[in-house]
Amino acid sequence: MTDLASGTITIKKDVVAGVFIAAFAIGFGAIAWNYSFGNVSQMGPGFFPLILSAVLGCLGLAVAVRGIFSSAEQMTFVAPIRLLFVLASPLLFGVLVRPAGFLLAVTATAFVGTLAAPGMRILTRLIVSGVLAVLATAVFIWGLGLPLAAFGRWFTL
Amino acid sequence: MDLVTNLMFGLQTALSVDNLFYCFLGCLLGTLIGVLPGVGPTATIALLLPLTFGLDASTSLIMLAGIYYGAQYGGSTTAILVNLPGEAASAVTAIDGYEMARKGHAGIALATAALSSFIAGTIATVVVAAFAMPLGEMALKFGPPEYFALIVFGLILSVTLANGQLIKAIAMIVLGLLFGIVGADVYTGLERFTFGVPDLYDGISFVAFATGLYGLSEILRNLEPSDAPSHSVRRISRLMPSLADIKRMIMPALRGTGLGSILGVLPGGGATLSSFASYALEKKLSKGPVRFGEGAMEGVAGPEAANNAGAQTSFIPMLTLGIPGNGVMAMMVGALMIQGIQPGPSVMTNNPALFWGLIASMWIGNLMLLILNLPLVGLWVKLLSTPYNMMFPAILVFSAIGVYSINMSLIDISLLSGFGILGYILFKLDCEPAPLLLGFILGPMLEDNLRRSLIFSRGDWSALVSSPISVTLLGMAALALIVVSTPGVRRIRAATFAEAED
Numbered sequence: 151m152t153d154l155a156s157g158t159i160t161i162k163k164d165v166v167a168g169v170f171i172a173a174f175a176i177g178f179g180a181i182a183w184n185y186s187f188g189n190v191s192q193m194g195p196g197f198f199p200l201i202l203s204a205v206l207g208c209l210g211l212a213v214a215v216r217g218i219f220s221s222a223e224q225m226t227f228v229a230p231i232r233l234l235f236v237l238a239s240p241l242l243f244g245v246l247v248r249p250a251g252f253l254l255a256v257t258a259t260a261f262v263g264t265l266a267a268p269g270m271r272i273l274t275r276l277i278v279s280g281v282l283a284v285l286a287t288a289v290f291i292w293g294l295g296l297p298l299a300a301f302g303r304w305f306t307l
Numbered sequence: 308m309d310l311v312t313n314l315m316f317g318l319q320t321a322l323s324v325d326n327l328f329y330c331f332l333g334c335l336l337g338t339l340i341g342v343l344p345g346v347g348p349t350a351t352i353a354l355l356l357p358l359t360f361g362l363d364a365s366t367s368l369i370m371l372a373g374i375y376y377g378a379q380y381g382g383s384t385t386a387i388l389v390n391l392p393g394e395a396a397s398a399v400t401a402i403d404g405y406e407m408a409r410k411g412h413a414g415i416a417l418a419t420a421a422l423s424s425f426i427a428g429t430i431a432t433v434v435v436a437a438f439a440m441p442l443g444e445m446a447l448k449f450g451p452p453e454y455f456a457l458i459v460f461g462l463i464l465s466v467t468l469a470n471g472q473l474i475k476a477i478a479m480i481v482l483g484l485l486f487g488i489v490g491a492d493v494y495t496g497l498e499r500f501t502f503g504v505p506d507l508y509d510g511i512s513f514v515a516f517a518t519g520l521y522g523l524s525e526i527l528r529n530l531e532p533s534d535a536p537s538h539s540v541r542r543i544s545r546l547m548p549s550l551a552d553i554k555r556m557i558m559p560a561l562r563g564t565g566l567g568s569i570l571g572v573l574p575g576g577g578a579t580l581s582s583f584a585s586y587a588l589e590k591k592l593s594k595g596p597v598r599f600g601e602g603a604m605e606g607v608a609g610p611e612a613a614n615n616a617g618a619q620t621s622f623i624p625m626l627t628l629g630i631p632g633n634g635v636m637a638m639m640v641g642a643l644m645i646q647g648i649q650p651g652p653s654v655m656t657n658n659p660a661l662f663w664g665l666i667a668s669m670w671i672g673n674l675m676l677l678i679l680n681l682p683l684v685g686l687w688v689k690l691l692s693t694p695y696n697m698m699f700p701a702i703l704v705f706s707a708i709g710v711y712s713i714n715m716s717l718i719d720i721s722l723l724s725g726f727g728i729l730g731y732i733l734f735k736l737d738c739e740p741a742p743l744l745l746g747f748i749l750g751p752m753l754e755d756n757l758r759r760s761l762i763f764s765r766g767d768w769s770a771l772v773s774s775p776i777s778v779t780l781l782g783m784a785a786l787a788l789i790v791v792s793t794p795g796v797r798r799i800r801a802a803t804f805a806e807a808e809d
Binding site: 157163166167170171174178182185189191193194195197198199205206209210212213216226227229232233236237239241243245247259260261264266267270278279282286290296298 | 361527
């Protein structure tokens with residue numbers, strides 16, 4: 151049974167794992183190909199990564215091949231929408247901290263974070279983010295003296 | 308200087324007001340996260356790394372170490388009272404500990420765990436002090452080929468002793484090595500895998516890598532749909548064990564300490580392996596009326612002693628050789644590097660206050676933990692009702708601030724999210740994050756020592772096996788791989804780790 155939205159999928163885990171690993175090997179290998187390889191007594195910058203990529207590729211292949219003979223199993227994973235909220239939350243901090251300032255950036259980060267949790271009232275979410283923002287500002291800006299402004303340039307007009 | 312003088316010197320450092328305070332803070336935090344399921348010591352240390360910027364190097368390590376061994380105490384509390392091991396290392400404690408609690412001996416079980424941990428912590432402190440010196444002195448004579456062999460040995464052994472499929476774990480090491488060498492090549496200045504991004508010139512930010520891999524992916528894991536049954540907390544009866552109880556626990560505790568001290572030093576060892584191995588040992592040794600799985604005190608005393616001893620002795624290779632054996636030690640190496648200290652044998656000679664202060668603080672920390680845990684146990688149990696929905700937004704905020712504050716870089720924040728999803732995908736595919744982290748830390752060292760060895764030998768590969776030390780280390784690594792791959796050993800290895808799941 152495969153149902154992406156609710157978070158279950160049936161796959162041969164090791165096949166996916168092997169291909170995933172091999173993909174990294176190809177990525178790193180393709181880039182390292184352009185670096186000078188040098189020779190054994192004077193290794194170039196490409197020597198070590200290229201060898202590692204080759205080894206990684208073989209390992210990935212071995213995992214995948216072994217996986218073909220295993221049986222598919224059902225796997226549960228986090229709902230994609232929650233995943234997006236969790237990943238977006240820190241990014242929001244990075245984007246907002248300069249223009250909006252620390253306080254608002256933390257509020258936004260925490261609020262988007264709470265969106266990943268099911269069944270919370272909107273007011274609870276707002277309170278949690280507000281409290282976190284004030285606490286974090288007190289600890290990091292006023293307490294530890296992190297060189298960031300509590301209020302960004304949006305407030306200096 | 309002999310052992311006693313050194314320990315006294317360490318005590319002086321550890322007993323300074325600042326260090327006492329941060330040691331306490333570390334132990335408190337450790338207990339806290341040990342109690343709370345879903346928050347591990349590796350993630351916590353990653354989160355707190357940026358905060359240690361402003362601290363003195365020894366103070367910061369003393370605090371971070373407190374988190375690690377403090378988590379071993381806290382984890383056992385919930386294992387016993389709620390059958391919910393807060394830490395992987397306490398999983399075996401839950402088997403007999405919870406059974407004891409169900410029979411109305413919760414207090415005794417808690418006291419057994421705390422006292423065994425304290426005994427182990429005390430002995431392990433001396434073990435660390437005694438073994439660190441000769442090992443460090445030996446390491447000072449290491450040249451590039453020996454270091455190359457040592458790193459290979461450490462990496463290979465760390466996966467043979469840890470849980471999980473061997474071939475995937477090795478793949479994770481190699482992937483970690485590749486991530487580790489991103490950035491400017493020291494020999495030519497060529498930027499490797501940076502895509503022209505200046506923020507990556509010095510390599511991928513360790514804090515972003517570790518926080519994403521452990522902190523963020525842990526959140527994703529906890530947000531999965533689950534139907535975990537709610538647990539009921541057992542009442543705590545009298546805490547003081549009787550003389551007969553103490554007699555019963557002392558031998559398992561001492562055996563656990565011994566086993567944990569040995570296994571902790573090995574790469575890949577540390578707390579978790581030690582506790583599992585100790586449970587298996589006590590089960591084998593038991594004769595007579597003791598029934599394991601039905602509330603045997605020995606099944607609490609042994610593993611609890613072992614995990615605490617293992618947690619402490621795993622500092623030995625990190626402190627003396629600069630080679631981390633598990634994820635938490637990789638964090639410690641990161642903490643040292645943030646402070647501008649290159650981990651390795653020179654730490655002992657150049658920063659003796661840090662070295663001996665850290666060791667002495669372990670004993671002080673264990674004493675604090677004994678006081679923190681036994682009388683205050685009720686308080687910790689109340690914390691269990693903290694809803695995770697309140698906790699994880701805070702973790703997200705901390706991660707973002709921590710990662711951003713180091714270089715004030717948006718790239719680092721993007722890496723945090725990137726490694727968060729990578730860590731989660733790898734977890735779902737049964738690939739362990741610890742070898743990835745170890746590879747990441749050791750990647751640049753491995754390449755540098757390999758290149759230097761071959762430059763000195765003018766391209767002669769046999770230089771790598773020219774000294775008895777490097778031959779032995781590489782031979783042992785190969786042997787470990789072969790032994791673990793044999794079907795018989797593979798079964799034992801799987802059984803040791805499966806013990807808790809029965």
